[in-house]
Amino acid sequence: MTDLTKLTVSAALDGMAAGDFSSRELTAAHITAMEASNVLNAFITKTPEVAVEAATASDARRAKGEAGLMDGIPIAMKDLFCTKGVQTTAASHILDGFTPKYESTVSGNLWAEGAVMLGKANLDEFAMGSSNETSFYGNVINPWRRTGDDHPMVPGGSSGGSASSVASFSAMAATGTDTGGSIRQPASFVGIVGMKPTYGRCSRWGVVAFASSLDQAGPMTRSVRDSAIMLEAMAGFDPKDSTSVDMPVPDFQSALSGDIRGLRIGIPKEYQLDGMNPEIQALWDQGIDWMKAAGAEIVNISLPNTKYALPAYYIIAPAEASSNLARYDGVRFGLRVEGEDLNDMYASTRAEGFGDEVKRRLLIGTYALSAGYYDAYYLKAQKVRTRIADDFKQAFQNIDAILTPTTPSAAFGFGEKSDDPLAMYLNDVFTVPASLAGLPGISVPAGLSADGLPLGLQVLAKPFDEETLFKVAGVLETAAEFTATPDDWWRG
Amino acid sequence: MSLDKATVAKVANLARIKVEEKDLDHLADELNNILGWIEQLGEVETDNVEPMTSVADMQMRWRADQVTDGGYADDVVANAPSGEDGFFSVPKVIE
Numbered sequence: 001m002t003d004l005t006k007l008t009v010s011a012a013l014d015g016m017a018a019g020d021f022s023s024r025e026l027t028a029a030h031i032t033a034m035e036a037s038n039v040l041n042a043f044i045t046k047t048p049e050v051a052v053e054a055a056t057a058s059d060a061r062r063a064k065g066e067a068g069l070m071d072g073i074p075i076a077m078k079d080l081f082c083t084k085g086v087q088t089t090a091a092s093h094i095l096d097g098f099t100p101k102y103e104s105t106v107s108g109n110l111w112a113e114g115a116v117m118l119g120k121a122n123l124d125e126f127a128m129g130s131s132n133e134t135s136f137y138g139n140v141i142n143p144w145r146r147t148g149d150d151h152p153m154v155p156g157g158s159s160g161g162s163a164s165s166v167a168s169f170s171a172m173a174a175t176g177t178d179t180g181g182s183i184r185q186p187a188s189f190v191g192i193v194g195m196k197p198t199y200g201r202c203s204r205w206g207v208v209a210f211a212s213s214l215d216q217a218g219p220m221t222r223s224v225r226d227s228a229i230m231l232e233a234m235a236g237f238d239p240k241d242s243t244s245v246d247m248p249v250p251d252f253q254s255a256l257s258g259d260i261r262g263l264r265i266g267i268p269k270e271y272q273l274d275g276m277n278p279e280i281q282a283l284w285d286q287g288i289d290w291m292k293a294a295g296a297e298i299v300n301i302s303l304p305n306t307k308y309a310l311p312a313y314y315i316i317a318p319a320e321a322s323s324n325l326a327r328y329d330g331v332r333f334g335l336r337v338e339g340e341d342l343n344d345m346y347a348s349t350r351a352e353g354f355g356d357e358v359k360r361r362l363l364i365g366t367y368a369l370s371a372g373y374y375d376a377y378y379l380k381a382q383k384v385r386t387r388i389a390d391d392f393k394q395a396f397q398n399i400d401a402i403l404t405p406t407t408p409s410a411a412f413g414f415g416e417k418s419d420d421p422l423a424m425y426l427n428d429v430f431t432v433p434a435s436l437a438g439l440p441g442i443s444v445p446a447g448l449s450a451d452g453l454p455l456g457l458q459v460l461a462k463p464f465d466e467e468t469l470f471k472v473a474g475v476l477e478t479a480a481e482f483t484a485t486p487d488d489w490w491r492g
Numbered sequence: 493m494s495l496d497k498a499t500v501a502k503v504a505n506l507a508r509i510k511v512e513e514k515d516l517d518h519l520a521d522e523l524n525n526i527l528g529w530i531e532q533l534g535e536v537e538t539d540n541v542e543p544m545t546s547v548a549d550m551q552m553r554w555r556a557d558q559v560t561d562g563g564y565a566d567d568v569v570a571n572a573p574s575g576e577d578g579f580f581s582v583p584k585v586i587e
Contacts, residue, residue: 101567200548213547239555245548311530322507329508331580336573342583343508351510359509363523366507367495377530382543384536389544421522422529438547463548 023072027055046119071114079120094353104206122161132160147452156186181431188406188456199438200245203238211320228252255467261295270306290479315381322365406456
C-alpha cells in the first residue's frame with residue numbers, strides 16, 4: 001500500500017470516499033509517524049487514544065453518508081486552542097496543569113467537520129517568537145537541514161510545532177495562529193502552505209489571547225487546495241467573539257480555477273530592502289515572471305509606511321499582551337508561587353511562570369500604556385497603524401492582489417538570533433504590515449535556497465477576498481512545482 | 493526617552509513581575525535598545541490621523557440583555573491552584 005502519510009488532505013478525502021482506506025488506517029499511519037518523530041519535539045501533548053476514537057467515529061459517519069469537510073483527517077492542533085479535557089499550555093510554565101472545561105470555536109468547528117486530533121502542537125510561549133526557541137517545553141526542530149550539514153535549524157514561529165508536524169508528515173495539516181506572521185513565516189521555513197485569513201473570519205473564542213486586534217487562526221497544509229478545504233471548516237460567524245464577522249463562508253475550493261488572466265498583481269517597491277538577500281530577490285523576480293506567464297498584469301505599487309510597520313507592531317502587540325496576560329495571577333488557573341502577601345504572590349508567580357521574551361514584551365507593553373507615555377507610544381503606534389492600513393486601501397483600488405517574499409531569509413540555526421531581540425523581530429518584516437491592516441495572506445513554497453532550505457512567496461488580498469488569494473496562490477503553486485521534501489533523518 | 497533602573501523597577505511592579513535588583517541594569521539596556529528602535533515612529537506624520545481602533549470595517553453588534561449562559565461554578569474553579577466550595581482562595585488581604 002502507498003504511504004498514507006504522504007497524501008494531501010484532498011487526496012486522502014478522495015481515497016476514503018472511494019473506500020481505498022479508512023480513517024482508522026490513515027490515523028494509525030500518522031500516529032506511527034508522530035511517535036517516530038519525537039526528536040522534532042513538535043508536540044507538547046499527544047492524544048493517540050482520542051485520535052483512534054475519533055477515526056472510528058469518522059468511519060461510521062462516512063459509512064452512513066454523513067461525512068463532513070475534513071472527515072477522518074488527522075491533524076495537529078496548535079496548543080493555543082483550548083481543547084475540552086485535554087491539557088492546554090500555550091507553551092508556558094504559567095499554565096501548568098490547565099485543562100479547559102470548554103472547546104475553542106475553531107477547534108470545535110474542525111471536530112464538527114470530522115477532523116481527528118493527533119495532539120497539541122508546540123509553539124513559542126504565548127505565540128511570542130519567530131523561531132520556537134521560547135517554548136517552556138523546548139525547541140521545535142525543523143525537519144529540513146542545510147545540504148551536507150546536520151546543524152539543527154529553527155522551524156520558525158510561533159506555529160513551529162504545527163509547521164514541523166506537517167512538513168515531517170506526522171500530521172496531514174495543522175491549525176496555526178498568526179499575530180504578526182506566526183503562520184506564514186514558519187510555513188515558509190518548512191516548505192508548506194500557511195494561510196492567515198482576514199481578521200474576523202475565524203473566531204478567536206477559546207484561543208489563548210496574545211494581541212486581540214491581530215490574532216487570527218488559519219490552516220497550515222501541504223497544498224493550496226488543502227488550505228482552502230481546511231479554512232472552510234475553521235471559519236464562520238461566532239456570536240461569542242465580538243470581532244467575528246457575520247458573513248457567509250464561501251466554498252473556497254471553487255475559487256481554484258487556475259485562471260488569473262487579467263488580474264492585477266501589485267509589487268510594492270518598499271519591500272525591496274536595502275541589502276536584501278539576492279536569493280530572496282531572485283525568488284521574488286521568478287514569482288513575478290510566473291504571474292506574467294499566467295496572464296496576470298504586474299503593477300508597481302507603493303506602500304510608503306511599510307518601514308514603520310514593525311516598530312508600530314512592537315508597541316501594539318506588547319501593549320495588548322500586557323493587558324491580556326494580566327489574567328495569569330496564580331489565582332484562577334495554572335501555576336501559583338506563594339509569597340509574603342497577595343501582591344508578592346502575583347509577582348512571584350509571574351516571575352517564575354513567564355519566560356524572558358514574554359516578560360520583555362509585558363514590560364514594554366506596560367510601559368507603553370503607562371501614564372505619561374500612552375500618547376507618545378501607544379496612541380502614536382495606533383495612528384501609524386491607520387496610515388499603514390490606508391496605504392493598502394489605496395493600493396487595492398487599482399489591484400487585486402499583492403506578491404512579496406514571505407521572509408527575508410531561509411530558516412536559520414538555533415541560537416543564531418536568539419541573543420538579539422531586534423534581529424529576531426526583523427524576521428516578520430514582510431508579514432507584519434498585512435497583520436496590522438487585517439488583510440488575508442498566504443505563504444506558498446516556491447523554491448530552495450542555495451543550501452537546500454525552502455523559501456516561500458506571500459500573496460496578500462483585500463479584506464474577505466480569500467477567494468482571489470487562493471486563486472493566485474494556486475497558480476503560484478502550479479508554476480513553482482515545489483515537490484522537494486526533507487530527508488527523513490528524524491525517523492527513529 | 494530612556495529608561496533608568498528605577499523606571500524599570502516601577503514598570504515591573506505595575507506588570508506584577510518580580511525582578512531581582514541585579515537584573516535591572518541588563519533589563520534596562522534591553523528595553524532601551526527596543527524603545528530606541530521604536531523612536532523612528534516619530535518620523536511619521538500623524539497630525540489629523542485617527543488611531544486605528546477597529547480592524548474590520550464593522551459595527552458592534554447589539555444583543556438583548558438576557559442571561560443566556562452560566563450555572564457551572566464547579567467548571568469555573570476547576571483549574572484554580574487553590575479553592576474551596578466554589579470559591580477561589582487567595583492569601584489574606586485584610587488583617
